[in-house]
Amino acid sequence: MSAYGPRPGDVIRLGATSLRLRIPERVPDAGDEFHVGFAKTGRDGIGLAPVTTRESCDLVITNVIVLDPVDGIRVASIGIREGRISGIGRAGNPAVSDDVDVVVGSGTVVVDADGLIATPGGIDTHVHAMAPRVFESEIASGVTTVLAQEAGPVWGVGINSPWFLGVARAALESVPLNVGVLGRASSARRSALDEAADAHICGFKVHEDTGATLMTIDTALRVADDIDVQVALHTDGLNETLSVTDTLAVLDGRVAHAFHVEGGGGGHSPDVLTLAGRDHVIASSTNPTLPYGINAAAETLDMVMFCHGLAAERASDLQIARARIRESTMAAENRLHDLGVIPITSSDALGMGRAGETWWRTFAMADAQAQQSCDGDSVEAGDDNDRILRYLAKVTINPALAHGLARAVGRLATSYRADIVLWDPRSFAAKPQLVLVGGYPAWGATGDPNATIDGAEPLRLAEQFGAIGRAPRELGSIITNERAASLSPLERQIIVTTGCRTIRSSDMVRHGVLGDVEVSADGGAVTWRGSPITSRPVTSAPLSRLHYW
Amino acid sequence: MPLTPSESDRLLLFLQGELARARRGRGLRLNVPEATAYIADAVCEMARDGEDLPTTRERGRHLLTRADVMDDVPDLLTEVRVEARFDDGTRLVVVNDLWETPASDANPSPAPLVEGEIEVRNEAATAIAISSHIHLAEVNPRLRLDRDAAFGRRLAVPAGTTVWIPAGETVSVPVTGLRGSRVVVGNTGVVEGPIDDPRVRERALGALRRCGYLDIVDGVEINGLEAADAAVSRLMAERRDSSP
Numbered sequence: 001m002s003a004y005g006p007r008p009g010d011v012i013r014l015g016a017t018s019l020r021l022r023i024p025e026r027v028p029d030a031g032d033e034f035h036v037g038f039a040k041t042g043r044d045g046i047g048l049a050p051v052t053t054r055e056s057c058d059l060v061i062t063n064v065i066v067l068d069p070v071d072g073i074r075v076a077s078i079g080i081r082e083g084r085i086s087g088i089g090r091a092g093n094p095a096v097s098d099d100v101d102v103v104v105g106s107g108t109v110v111v112d113a114d115g116l117i118a119t120p121g122g123i124d125t126h127v128h129a130m131a132p133r134v135f136e137s138e139i140a141s142g143v144t145t146v147l148a149q150e151a152g153p154v155w156g157v158g159i160n161s162p163w164f165l166g167v168a169r170a171a172l173e174s175v176p177l178n179v180g181v182l183g184r185a186s187s188a189r190r191s192a193l194d195e196a197a198d199a200h201i202c203g204f205k206v207h208e209d210t211g212a213t214l215m216t217i218d219t220a221l222r223v224a225d226d227i228d229v230q231v232a233l234h235t236d237g238l239n240e241t242l243s244v245t246d247t248l249a250v251l252d253g254r255v256a257h258a259f260h261v262e263g264g265g266g267g268h269s270p271d272v273l274t275l276a277g278r279d280h281v282i283a284s285s286t287n288p289t290l291p292y293g294i295n296a297a298a299e300t301l302d303m304v305m306f307c308h309g310l311a312a313e314r315a316s317d318l319q320i321a322r323a324r325i326r327e328s329t330m331a332a333e334n335r336l337h338d339l340g341v342i343p344i345t346s347s348d349a350l351g352m353g354r355a356g357e358t359w360w361r362t363f364a365m366a367d368a369q370a371q372q373s374c375d376g377d378s379v380e381a382g383d384d385n386d387r388i389l390r391y392l393a394k395v396t397i398n399p400a401l402a403h404g405l406a407r408a409v410g411r412l413a414t415s416y417r418a419d420i421v422l423w424d425p426r427s428f429a430a431k432p433q434l435v436l437v438g439g440y441p442a443w444g445a446t447g448d449p450n451a452t453i454d455g456a457e458p459l460r461l462a463e464q465f466g467a468i469g470r471a472p473r474e475l476g477s478i479i480t481n482e483r484a485a486s487l488s489p490l491e492r493q494i495i496v497t498t499g500c501r502t503i504r505s506s507d508m509v510r511h512g513v514l515g516d517v518e519v520s521a522d523g524g525a526v527t528w529r530g531s532p533i534t535s536r537p538v539t540s541a542p543l544s545r546l547h548y549w
Numbered sequence: 550m551p552l553t554p555s556e557s558d559r560l561l562l563f564l565q566g567e568l569a570r571a572r573r574g575r576g577l578r579l580n581v582p583e584a585t586a587y588i589a590d591a592v593c594e595m596a597r598d599g600e601d602l603p604t605t606r607e608r609g610r611h612l613l614t615r616a617d618v619m620d621d622v623p624d625l626l627t628e629v630r631v632e633a634r635f636d637d638g639t640r641l642v643v644v645n646d647l648w649e650t651p652a653s654d655a656n657p658s659p660a661p662l663v664e665g666e667i668e669v670r671n672e673a674a675t676a677i678a679i680s681s682h683i684h685l686a687e688v689n690p691r692l693r694l695d696r697d698a699a700f701g702r703r704l705a706v707p708a709g710t711t712v713w714i715p716a717g718e719t720v721s722v723p724v725t726g727l728r729g730s731r732v733v734v735g736n737t738g739v740v741e742g743p744i745d746d747p748r749v750r751e752r753a754l755g756a757l758r759r760c761g762y763l764d765i766v767d768g769v770e771i772n773g774l775e776a777a778d779a780a781v782s783r784l785m786a787e788r789r790d791s792s793p
Contacts, residue, residue, distance in 0.1 A: 458586070
């Protein structure tokens with residue numbers, strides 16, 4: 001690899017995985033690379049054009065391996081103006097270099113990212129914000145957009161109270177992330193939902209613990225249709241009033257986002273996984289079963305008991321909790337991810353998942369599946385680019401599409417919010433180097449504050465300037481719905497949900513594979529398009545032991 | 550005694566080092582954070598023991614071998630940087646070459662197409678370095694070169710590399726043309742325009758020669774070191790006169 005980042009044909013191993021990233025393309029800058037430093041090209045009149053930042057850009061991220069879930073992979077520089085990506089391409093001064101796409105001005109801030117990987121910030125659609133530090137864990141792992149269901153240690157699964165939501169928004173002014181809150185849609189009457197809608201929720205959550213019945217699901221979908229938001233669906237795990245086919249009958253072709261479709265997190269037992277593979281049900285997974293590991297089932301019972309108010313000494317509680325735990329569906333779920341059937345991964349933070357582990361678990365699953373699938377395509381290609389981009393889409397553009405955010409976040413492309421994570425390829429998906437939110441460094445590896453350099457041990461992932469003072473309020477967004485945004489405008493950057501009711505599984509980037517998933521009546525076996533489907537539990541997950549204490 | 554923020558970090562590093570030592574003591578091969586802390590903490594303590602910086606750095610390289618760490622660690626951990634308090638105060642210690650495999654001298658960048666060679670003689674009393682992308686016609690007045698031949702050109706060497714010209718020596722450098730829209734702005738301020746415009750070229754080269762830049766015009770050396778030493782002052786004087 002050259003000093004200014006890789007060149008076409010270079011193959012880079014991602015972290016300690018078996019995944020091989022091949023560089024297919026680089027901007028045409030051979031011998032004329034933009035780079036800052038002593039004797040380097042980033043100087044006035046050479047690589048820097050003596051113009052204002054309005055004529056160039058506010059900030060440039062140089063020579064980085066751009067991973068965009070839609071456009072793919074290339075080495076380029078990313079220009080940012082006023083928090084948005086203004087261009088991706090060759091950086092420099094067009095007065096003395098050919099083919100410059102990103103004009104770097106003499107006053108442009110430069111983030112030297114030569115050889116690093118840039119991805120869009122992760123999007124976590126399933127977060128129980130029981131405590132504000134959950135956001136630290138999210139951003140320190142490379143997530144920049146969060147859909148929360150609480151704002152405090154409360155029985156939430158959605159917030160409806162305009163007063164509670166208003167205070168939550170005040171608190172979120174110090175959080176350097178894009179945050180939306182889901183309203184609780186477990187009501188037979190729409191007034192409780194309309195109240196939340198007008199108080200700036202960005203979607204609804206139907207949860208069995210507060211009622212996932214015919215009336216609650218139908219009401220949620222009706223209001224969602226009115227205000228163009230998504231419905232996150234946690235179905236009836238008891239099958240008390242609805243079985244999985246009944247839930248589908250209530251959906252009646254209307255789209256919903258099926259949370260933790262494997263079932264450990266809840267939902268129809270044992271067959272909630274059969275919701276996957278359908279066009280109008282966008283399925284997602286929560287991260288403890290990614291990758292499916294030898295201890296996955298063993299931890300699940302205690303999680304279920306704690307998170308759902310169950311008592312170990314009560315036999316009936318144990319019975320309904322145990323009914324949620326099936327190794328067969330965990331094993332099948334991982335395979336369905338690789339096949340492009342399940343398009344989204346999420347955390348379920350503080351509510352049966354881990355805020356800071358969606359990135360590494362998603363790519364550890366990619367590694368496990370690469371090793372188990374023996375697919376001819378990647379052997380022939382000599383790389384895993386397709387698989388890398390497929391798994392990237394699960395954490396970025398697909399959750400954005402599902403929740404109507406895909407015009408603002410989830411991609412590295414012109415006009416998108418500059419929510420960008422920079423990774424050293426050697427620790428890709430495990431620990432970021434720097435997280436930019438709205439184009440500004442907000443979190444990253446920082447060292448001894450007294451040192452002569454900024455990289456002296458002990459390093460920690462901690463606040464950068466975008467996370468202190470009033471900067472979070474300037475940089476992050478509140479995600480809201482169109483009706484609320486026009487009724488009571490917020491004095492903040494907002495992202496307005498759009499396209500939530502017409503989105504389908506078949507629209508999911510590098511996914512959209514449809515077909516029948518069936519689970520045997522005893523929950524012991526899963527088939528995909530009529531054939532048995534499973535995967536082996538990993539005994540050792542990459543990106544974990546090597547990088548963490 | 551109150552702790553400074555840096556001392557708090559030192560204690561955190563000790564705790565990390567202690568955990569790494571305990572795990573190593575149980576026969577475990579260390580991972581990236583463990584190996585990093587193991588080395589960094591030991592470096593700080595060598596400084597406390599009164600060792601000097603070069604000794605500490607050298608010993609730091611050999612604290613762990615490949616057998617002591619997980620297989621992937623040598624690929625990931627190539628350098629440990631820590632500030633240790635030596636007897637003469639706090640000093641930066643960078644421990645690299647940890648695994649007895651010195652980094653290869655990677656080619657920083659491909660060299661561009663060479664369009665010719667130009668001889669450059671350094672008549673200054675000190676060495677002068679020329680970097681890849683500087684407009685060659687405008688380099689230090691004490692460098693003797695055919696500035697007309699150098700006009701609109703830069704070194705044809707990998708981007709960001711430099712050619713070092715010791716005092717009194719002559720070096721032949723490969724050159725290539727500037728690209729893009731070929732407009733030179735800044736540096737000495739004598740060009741400030743499109744380099745393919747003959748008037749711009751004539752004006753710029755004329756100014757450099759007039760002000761005392763060492764040059765070779767039609768094979769004849771013009772100006773001498775005394776003129777060269779005064780050249781920037783003369784450029785400044787012309788600049789003052791032309792822009793009130």
